[in-house]
Amino acid sequence: MEHRPYRLAEEFDHYLGDPHDPGEVFSYARCADLDDREEFPADICRRFEEWGLPEQYVPVEYGGRLRDYEQVLQLVRAVARRDLTCAIGHGKTYLGGVCVWVAGSAEQGARLGADIIAGVPVSLGLTERAHGSDLLAGDVRTDDEAPDDSGHWLVSGEKWLINNATRGSVLSLLTRTRPDGGPRGFSVLLVDKRELDADTYRHLPKIRTLGIRGADISGIAFDGARVPKGALVGAEGAGLEIVLKALQLTRTMCAALSLGAGDHGLRLGLDFAEERELYGRRLVDLPQARHVLTGAAADVLLHEAVALVAARAVQAQTAELGVTSAVTKYLLPTGTDRVLADLTGLLGARAFLKGVHADGRFQKLVRDHRLVGLFDGNTLVNLNSLVNQFRSLVRGFRRGTGDTAGAGVACDLTAPLPPLDPSRLSLIARHGSGMTASLPASVDEITRRAARNPALAPVAEAARRLLAVTTAVHTDMEEYQGVLTEVPPAAFEAARRYTLCWAGAACLGLWTHSTDHVRDDPATGPLWRDGLWLHTVLDRLLRRLGEPAAAGEETYEDLLGALRAARTEGRLFSLLPQRTPERQPATTGGAAGGSERTSC
Template sequence: MRRAEFVREVDRWSKPDGPFDAALLTAYDDAESFPGAACAVLDRWGLPAYYVPAQYGGRLARFDEMHALLRKVASEDVTVAVAHGKTFLGAASVWVSGDDGAAAQLARHVMAGEAVAWGLTEPDRGSDLLAGELTATRDASGWCLSGRKWPVNNATRGRFVCVLARTDPGGGARGFSVFLVDKQAASSGSVRHLPKMPTHGIRGADISGVEFRDTHVPADALIGTVGGGLELVLKALQLTRMACAALSLGAGDHALRLARRFLSERRLHGRPFSDLPHARGVAGRAVARLLLAEAVSYAAARAAHEVPEELSVVSAITKALVPTLIQGQLRLVGELLGARGFLTGVEGYGGFAKIERDHQVVSIFDGSTWVNRSALASSLPILRPGRRPATAAGRPVHEWLRQDADLTPVDPLRLGVMARGNTVLNSLDDSVARLAADPRGGADHLATRLLDAFGEVGGDIARLRPVAGPVPTATMRLAERYEWCFAGAAALALWGANPKHHDRHVWREALWLRGCLALVLEGLGAPAPEATGVFDELGRLLLSDEGTHVSLFGTSSEVSA
């Protein structure tokens, strides 16, 4: 199994003097230098093939598998994962365009190790894509590009850049198109690289820019249709936002390793620090946040195969919630580590500050938390519970969330820009009923409380009224509550889909499920009295032999999320 092989290889590369040696990567970070050696071994192993859909000759047949590989890289170093994984983000617009010729050609370059950047943002434009001023105008044999894209990951190192350009001077939703630019094919002097941008985290990544100076590109550089660029980007973002969740999960894995080691080594007044209930409880909360983030990411990756029509909502929830969960987890681990979380020269712990710095950028990639939550908030009236049946007429959720399920091949043509259902959340009633038939550990009581809370959220959505202008703060808060409900529904559906795991590892007595539901209820403002005990149990599990790698499906070599 190649996933298990990859885990073993990354572990081997992480030993002293290897390309993933923590000391080496820290030195790159201090010097703000690109981690070229680590990216090179990933190329040689063949990771770029997992960024290319199988229909174009790559190995990307399941998003959960690609996410698991990228998560493993991020668990060693987020900067390397960002630097290497950006190629998938850059190429995604081509994969979802339905342009088989362009996709097949780009696939060959990606699998040969050529990096692809994604030129969306421009100076002083923030996340407002409709404000972009880089233009593409027709010329005798193609198009002429003029303008800047900045800041862009891999803008300098990437041979290719997917560019969103204004093709109608008036702009608007149909005024932009996507072009795949091969910088090597551009005439001399027509492409200029903008300097690397100093960053707080991911200091070694190539966060720079590119300027096009009347750069000619051939007619076949156009991806999709003229004026279809914004729609194409919005669909690609649905896939890339879920890939970003893998970066967060990897950072969370690394942080838990440090927390486990610290709790195992640290002594206070002659007693193990882990004897303190507060320390165990904080550690348990950190575990629960990682597992809930994993459940959401797992459901989203499977939804890309089974209900792609709903991915505009599912990906927005995932991108808003998962980095937030892990950022909170990092704060908890930092609380445990104390000074060791800030001192860079402490053997074994000095890397924590780097993890925390690197991860902060994940919440900004491909739309910030605010941007994604705002998109969700705008969709809430359409998603009102009971308004319409679930989008999918296919298999029920508990079938395609089974770990060993055969998934429907991804069909990019089924992606849309406005989901009209949420199959995972609509399965909540069924999941609660299934749990009632097997009420392990008292999780059924927590699930019932979640169902009641979701009813309140649905009532508040039903009372929403259209408002012109920016989304009101109250609606944004309602969107956040909706995210928590989705997370709880994903966890419950995942539990019900995998009964063969119920007596294994973190699944026993529904431990992980109880921890996740306790977090969800807190997020909904209805904390469960039993939460303290659940988090203590999870803290004890982290310190046990089974705590060496905490994940829903066992060790990192077995994980299928």
């Protein structure tokens, strides 16, 4: 199966050159040096722009090439697989523009799109020093009777811990436009710092962070800055709603950061295990090392399956993105942190050292990824978002409602995606989750296939167990469906368990809808045939739900065989691994230049 987002990401990766070559601009050695000096990777970002990556951040209606959100996911994943600082520093421009893509005017979209394509960094100004994730407590405001008689907003206050606050020329700014605030007391302004009086704003110092040390994590303070009324994005007072809808897109795309980190960490761990000798044997031959590697490999595939479905659901299940994005933003950062922690035990001291194994890349990777869980709503924020939707989720699951047709499209990698309609974004999935509502049908389908293929019988049994647990989890959720404030810990635990059930439903849907298209691929076939990857993934989910194991050692040994084969053949260990195209000269502009631009 030829999957276009994977193919484009491979072409981009090929254009960036061999990361092991210290002479390349985007090499591991260069990234380590920049990290040591806490310096922004400006030269590397220019390399992205030469290829045309910023065009992929801009929807086609505003002059860019963004038609398929999985394409953005795979491109950013390719960057994150090499270095998270670069992915976060450059990808912030996409996050900064989303409020305009959700609610801006055609003129704003076209102007911002042109800036982004030209390489202008954009930022998103939400958090404040005293309030953190509590956006309703924000103090950045428009003074008194603003907009004033001159036709400008007068903006004052400070935003802090903002990615690209200093480097960014344009800022999507959440600001208080009613003195008493409240849900309708905030608006989004598209602030162009190039048009402000220099004495009405100042940049706050860069914050020294443990991870992504080279990123521009700083802040900005305004003192009566005159911002034109035309900078208002959407309606006055709709700022909080716009931001929350925009975060549904950004949280889903943050999955790319965790996917890239998982790819990198798993490869470092496997390389170490294959090369390290201990007690007269290679580490990979020791049972505990194999156990760690196979568990990490299964989790990496689990995360990839969830991210694939979630990215497609942006367009296929837009009205349910409030659920999808919260599940994805909770599961992938926390799950990848767990993968890296497990691999740390495998590498031992070398996981913490620089200049000993793989130029110290693992310790940098761990430091960098720890921050991903904080972006665009932390773990508790995303779980709380799910708690707020318990009522509709429970009702929808019991009635079998939700966008089940959209779930089928999201899970079928060959199905064409409709264009994104931002007007369908909703803060609440009013009819429940079509993904979990589709779970019974997926279980029936794999049970039917198991009747024809006995090798699928244990996978079908695991699927039936998942359905039973999912039903029980929804019963638990019912107890907390009216909770809005002072959420008890048990409600968060129910939300955590729900994310695992949703992930299982997505994985089952992906396998039942897509396996016929990919199981005969010579590279990926072993993962898809007889449900190998699905079996291990369901086992991992059921164990985290407190259930007995659903897969034995022999199943994980088969998974390890696929993992090692990918390494031997120089492939990415993935559900849909990339092919290796002929190298294009750097002067052609890569996949986004010349005749290849039409394939985007």
